[in-house]
Amino acid sequence: GENVEQHPSTLSVQEGDSAVIKCTYSDSASNYFPWYKQELGKGPQLIIDIRSNVGEKKDQRIAVTLNKTAKHFSLHITETQPEDSAVYFCAATSDTDKLIFGTGTRLQVFP
Amino acid sequence: EAGVVQSPRYKIIEKKQPVAFWCNPISGHNTLYWYLQNLGQGPELLIRYENEEAVDDSQLPKDRFSAERLKGVDSTLKIQPAELGDSAVYLCASSFGTDTQYFGPGTRLTVL
Numbered sequence: 281g282e283n284v285e286q287h288p289s290t291l292s293v294q295e296g297d298s299a300v301i302k303c304t305y306s307d308s309a310s311n312y313f314p315w316y317k318q319e320l321g322k323g324p325q326l327i328i329d330i331r332s333n334v335g336e337k338k339d340q341r342i343a344v345t346l347n348k349t350a351k352h353f354s355l356h357i358t359e360t361q362p363e364d365s366a367v368y369f370c371a372a373t374s375d376t377d378k379l380i381f382g383t384g385t386r387l388q389v390f391p
Numbered sequence: 392e393a394g395v396v397q398s399p400r401y402k403i404i405e406k407k408q409p410v411a412f413w414c415n416p417i418s419g420h421n422t423l424y425w426y427l428q429n430l431g432q433g434p435e436l437l438i439r440y441e442n443e444e445a446v447d448d449s450q451l452p453k454d455r456f457s458a459e460r461l462k463g464v465d466s467t468l469k470i471q472p473a474e475l476g477d478s479a480v481y482l483c484a485s486s487f488g489t490d491t492q493y494f495g496p497g498t499r500l501t502v503l
Contacts, residue, residue, distance in 0.1 A: 286433075323482055323484075329491070378436055
């Protein structure tokens with residue numbers, strides 16, 4: 281079955297710097313890759329997603345890149361702000377719609 | 392538009408007791424998911440419903456866990472009897488078909 285690995289487990293950056301979180305997946309049939317942000321005491325919230333027919337997608341300060349050959353995808357946050365502090369999860373799925381999540385990255389943005 | 396609603400938000404019980412969680416999905420979403428999230432981990436799927444049919448319950452420990460989604464809207468997840476290792480956050484999510492999954496706030500279960 282699908283396996284998703286996520287790195288790093290923790291990431292600390294200064295406000296205004298960029299943050300990058302990387303994930304690799306094992307199932308070459310996976311074709312949908314969402315990223316979720318989870319704040320303390322809340323459920324995961326979708327922040328951006330990408331499908332396998334696209335190599336990059338951007339939404340304001342957030343971007344995701346996908347390398348199907350290497351089976352990895354990354355989340356890029358530019359101009360980080362303290363409110364970006366949270367746990368971020370990547371996930372992957374094929375058409376079976378069963379999301380397989382990574383183990384999460386705790387991002388801390390220091391003022 | 393209201394999001395996914397879950398109750399209770401927190402539950403503390405003693406081991407061997409039963410417990411139930413309730414989920415109300417986003418209006419119009421025919422697919423409903425129950426996930427288990429252990430501390431420091433990503434969510435793991437327990438069961439997925441399409442309308443009232445459970446289409447994937449392969450990860451649901453059927454000896455003590457049960458779920459139902461009567462009338463294809465609200466859903467309940469039950470554990471009987473609860474064990475210490477069941478302490479976790481139980482998340483409900485919903486989607487329209489296989490579109491984006493939207494998560495509720497979760498129920499944090501503590502088994503003493």
